[in-house]
Amino acid sequence: MTDVDTSARLYQTAAPLPASGYVLKPKPASETYKRLHERFTKMSAAIDAGIKTTEGDMQLLLERVKTAYTDMPAKLDATTEGAAYRLFAPPREYRDDHGGELFARYWVAKEGGEFALRALAKASTLSRATHSANTWSEPKTLSLADSPHVDIDTWGKTDDVWLPIREWAASLDVASLAKARSLVVELRAGMSLSTRPLLDAALGDAALCTEDARELVTTSSAQHHAPLGLWPVLFSMDDAQTISDLVDTLSSKWALTTCVDQLPNLVTRLGARAAPVLLRILGVGMKSGFGTDRVKEIGQTLALIHSAEVAEALVERLNEKDLRAIATEYLQHNPPLALAPLASAAIGKGAHAELARSVLGSVTAKAPDEAKRIAQTLAEPQRTMIEAALERFENLTEAEPSELPRVLAHPPWLEKKRAKPPRVVAGLSQLPHTPRVAWESEAQKPNSRTSAPTTRRTQPTRKRSSPRSKLRRHRRRRRRSPPTS
Numbered sequence: 001m002t003d004v005d006t007s008a009r010l011y012q013t014a015a016p017l018p019a020s021g022y023v024l025k026p027k028p029a030s031e032t033y034k035r036l037h038e039r040f041t042k043m044s045a046a047i048d049a050g051i052k053t054t055e056g057d058m059q060l061l062l063e064r065v066k067t068a069y070t071d072m073p074a075k076l077d078a079t080t081e082g083a084a085y086r087l088f089a090p091p092r093e094y095r096d097d098h099g100g101e102l103f104a105r106y107w108v109a110k111e112g113g114e115f116a117l118r119a120l121a122k123a124s125t126l127s128r129a130t131h132s133a134n135t136w137s138e139p140k141t142l143s144l145a146d147s148p149h150v151d152i153d154t155w156g157k158t159d160d161v162w163l164p165i166r167e168w169a170a171s172l173d174v175a176s177l178a179k180a181r182s183l184v185v186e187l188r189a190g191m192s193l194s195t196r197p198l199l200d201a202a203l204g205d206a207a208l209c210t211e212d213a214r215e216l217v218t219t220s221s222a223q224h225h226a227p228l229g230l231w232p233v234l235f236s237m238d239d240a241q242t243i244s245d246l247v248d249t250l251s252s253k254w255a256l257t258t259c260v261d262q263l264p265n266l267v268t269r270l271g272a273r274a275a276p277v278l279l280r281i282l283g284v285g286m287k288s289g290f291g292t293d294r295v296k297e298i299g300q301t302l303a304l305i306h307s308a309e310v311a312e313a314l315v316e317r318l319n320e321k322d323l324r325a326i327a328t329e330y331l332q333h334n335p336p337l338a339l340a341p342l343a344s345a346a347i348g349k350g351a352h353a354e355l356a357r358s359v360l361g362s363v364t365a366k367a368p369d370e371a372k373r374i375a376q377t378l379a380e381p382q383r384t385m386i387e388a389a390l391e392r393f394e395n396l397t398e399a400e401p402s403e404l405p406r407v408l409a410h411p412p413w414l415e416k417k418r419a420k421p422p423r424v425v426a427g428l429s430q431l432p433h434t435p436r437v438a439w440e441s442e443a444q445k446p447n448s449r450t451s452a453p454t455t456r457r458t459q460p461t462r463k464r465s466s467p468r469s470k471l472r473r474h475r476r477r478r479r480r481s482p483p484t485s
Contacts, residue, residue: 082122100161
């Protein structure tokens with residue numbers, strides 16, 4: 001049995017390891033450019049306004065961006081692409097996704113991975129300027145400033161610009177990866193902390209990612225959230241204990257809710273060694289109220305690891321409604337890991353023990369030979385629980401067909417029957433009569449004047465008067481009536 005379920009769909013969505021023999025299959029650049037052109041079209045009015053209000057080199061750069069995304073150029077320029085990425089990669093509104101991944105796929109398909117690294121490095125030297133200070137409304141004027149980029153609010157939408165470049169790095173051999181690392185070391189010098197982690201995560205070098213992760217955790221330790229750029233570099237590290245220590249350093253455990261989507265990358269990097277970190281995050285998520293969906297996603301990532309530690313942890317959490325289905329499926333598919341902890345949990349009383357006995361029964365029924373083998377290695381109480389579960393399924397008397405209901409003894413859906421041919425009456429001939437419609441009355445005829453439906457007029461319902469309006473009407477009637485002598 002392998003330590004990690006590499007065939008799972010969730011595992012296959014994770015970022016590949018550098019120089020791992022990954023087969024790069026980029027989509028045609030024209031397809032990605034079409035989607036980028038649509039993003040540019042939505043922002044073109046704001047960029048035109050920015051061109052009118054900007055002067056000098058930044059105005060020329062904006063005009064180059066407009067030209068590059070009006071018609072796809074034959075050759076890309078790193079500065080122009082970095083400016084375009086900075087301008088309209090962020091989401092325009094809440095429903096939009098971040099466009100960073102689109103840009104990187106376009107760069108890799110058109111010019112290759114090294115160009116993508118240079119374009120991303122150029123983007124770190126530019127900052128996005130809008131007509132207002134906030135970043136959660138659609139800009140009317142969009143331009144660039146010649147200053148290092150600073151993180152902006154993207155409604156929690158992660159910038160995955162690093163992911164397509166990581167796929168390129170995964171397809172390299174060791175020598176080519178070393179060359180790419182030298183380029184990244186050269187480009188990252190002097191870069192701001194807002195973009196440097198994305199560059200290092202794109203390469204996937206553990207040493208560079210550790211440096212970024214430490215710095216990001218230190219700068220955000222006094223805040224109640226963590227920057228989204230932390231998780232790609234944190235989960236690209238290769239030391240499980242250091243990752244766990246950095247997770248514990250975060251002052252607000254609620255900040256971990258944004259890391260859930262990146263957890264499969266941690267399993268890809270560490271394998272079974274990721275289990276303690278995942279269990280730590282799972283405990284924080286259940287205690288801090290991350291919500292059902294987030295807790296399930298953490299549990300699904302944890303279930304990728306096949307180890308006794310994970311099996312014991314899921315047996316302990318069988319009573320948690322958000323994890324019960326994931327834990328049950330995991331334990332049923334891993335009898336060698338599940339039988340011992342289930343037998344221990346099945347001893348005693350209570351809802352948790354009943355659930356453990358129920359799952360133990362299904363596991364022993366699926367793998368009776370494995371259950372008998374493991375039972376011999378356990379203490380007397382645990383062995384008794386497994387033997388009781390085996391006896392429940394082994395000492396069964398098969399019912400005779402005559403004792404079953406007829407629908408079960410001879411299921412009609414299993415019988416093969418020939419379809420009966422349709423009944424046909426031969427020798428019929430058409431009657432020699434002209435077809436006509438016989439109306440019961442003149443009113444039913446379509447051309448009759450009285451055939452139009454009559455509508456019943458209903459009196460409009462009067463609105464019930466309030467006591468105050470009744471009093472006003474009473475006073476008006478008194479003023480109109482003549483005084484009595």
